[in-house]
Amino acid sequence: MIHLNCFDRQWQEIGSAVHATVERIGAAGRYILGEAVCELERALAARWGLPWCIGVGNGHDALEIALRSLGLDPGDRVLTTPLSAFATTQAVLRAGGEPVFVDVDEFGLLDLECCRRALADDSGIRFLVPVHLYGRSLDLDRLEQLAREYGLVVVEDCAQSIGASWHGRHPGTVGNAATTSFYPTKNLAALGDGGAILTASEAVANRARALRHSGRSPSGSHDVVGCNSRLDELQAAILGEVMLPRLDGWLARRRSHAAYLLEHIHHPHIRLPATTDGHQPSWHLFPVQVTGGDRGSLRRHLEAYDIECGVHYPQLITAQPALAGRGDIRAVGGLEVARRLTREELSLPIHPFLTAGELEAVAIACNAWEA
Numbered sequence: 001m002i003h004l005n006c007f008d009r010q011w012q013e014i015g016s017a018v019h020a021t022v023e024r025i026g027a028a029g030r031y032i033l034g035e036a037v038c039e040l041e042r043a044l045a046a047r048w049g050l051p052w053c054i055g056v057g058n059g060h061d062a063l064e065i066a067l068r069s070l071g072l073d074p075g076d077r078v079l080t081t082p083l084s085a086f087a088t089t090q091a092v093l094r095a096g097g098e099p100v101f102v103d104v105d106e107f108g109l110l111d112l113e114c115c116r117r118a119l120a121d122d123s124g125i126r127f128l129v130p131v132h133l134y135g136r137s138l139d140l141d142r143l144e145q146l147a148r149e150y151g152l153v154v155v156e157d158c159a160q161s162i163g164a165s166w167h168g169r170h171p172g173t174v175g176n177a178a179t180t181s182f183y184p185t186k187n188l189a190a191l192g193d194g195g196a197i198l199t200a201s202e203a204v205a206n207r208a209r210a211l212r213h214s215g216r217s218p219s220g221s222h223d224v225v226g227c228n229s230r231l232d233e234l235q236a237a238i239l240g241e242v243m244l245p246r247l248d249g250w251l252a253r254r255r256s257h258a259a260y261l262l263e264h265i266h267h268p269h270i271r272l273p274a275t276t277d278g279h280q281p282s283w284h285l286f287p288v289q290v291t292g293g294d295r296g297s298l299r300r301h302l303e304a305y306d307i308e309c310g311v312h313y314p315q316l317i318t319a320q321p322a323l324a325g326r327g328d329i330r331a332v333g334g335l336e337v338a339r340r341l342t343r344e345e346l347s348l349p350i351h352p353f354l355t356a357g358e359l360e361a362v363a364i365a366c367n368a369w370e371a
């Protein structure tokens with residue numbers, strides 16, 4: 001079976017290094033907010049080219065804490081995408097924001113022209129939460145321009161985009177803060193939950209540090225009601241000592257796998273992810289669009305070849321039962337492109353542990369599909 005993720009092969013590569021890290025942290029006897037978290041925060045900040053990084057419990061909390069640290073007040077409207085992990089919207093709601101959904105572009109990314117129209121119609125929108133979905137960066141120049149023009153506070157959801165670049169810049173460097181997730185399937189993954197916030201603002205960093213730790217200030221007083229969302233030492237040490245040093249090698253394998261699939265899949269009804277000059281995706285996923293025939297038929301066909309696929313995402317966030325009947329969410333227009341992608345998108349295996357033979361099998365199976 002060719003899986004979407006392959007944790008047993010990952011473990012073969014990292015197992016002995018993880019054992020050594022567990023041994024060291026176990027013996028050191030400091031398990032929460034110690035040196036390993038500080039080290040990881042420094043390393044990630046350096047990699048991002050931003051001065052501040054705050055490790056937190058997961059990618060959802062990173063978004064919620066970043067929004068609160070940036071002064072989101074209950075009732076503030078937040079432009080965001082209906083095509084993402086539910087966590088993106090859930091974080092907005094938990095921070096007290098009111099999501100305003102706009103459509104996505106042909107790549108599945110927040111459509112900045114739709115954002116512009118929504119902003120022109122509603123001068124009350126203060127926040128923007130774009131997602132660099134599938135590991136594809138939004139156009140950072142246009143994003144920056146839009147934010148400046150409308151005075152928006154931007155939190156970039158980079159849970160899928162570690163390793164992507166746009167004309168030499170990294171997603172997560174144009175907003176007021178960036179967030180990421182170390183969920184095990186992500187490009188930079190823990191052996192459990194984890195997440196981080198990155199920002200150029202020391203004040204935002206200080207607020208986020210307090211919020212993740214029950215609102216506790218460095219003096220020990222509790223100045224705000226926060227939450228408990230600390231990244232633990234063990235995950236931080238595994239991330240910093242085992243995963244981060246291997247990340248560039250794994251990203252290179254994802255890129256090479258993507259190049260292979262782009263070159264070898266030829267099917268009139270399978271639209272491959274478009275490449276754009278100057279843009280290097282992180283290839284968190286390899287999303288194709290099934291433009292003719294039926295996605296379910298391609299999926300069953302690939303499964304018959306022992307190839308596992310995924311759908312990101314089968315339903316718009318706006319259609320999730322948890323949001324039914326809520327008065328605090330709004331959609332601009334019919335979200336037609338996003339809706340189409342919920343029917344057409346299919347994610348093929350792209351993880352770093354695929355063999356050359358498995359990649360070839362994926363391409364051959366796709367080409368053999370009779371739509």
Ligand SMILES: *Cc1c(COP(=O)(O)O)cnc(C)c1O
Pocket residue numbers: 058059060061084085087088131157159160181182183193194195
């Ligand atoms: C995974 C993911 C999240 C949530 O991260 P968790 O660590 O699972 O909370 C948020 N946004 C996007 C785009 C994601 O892919």
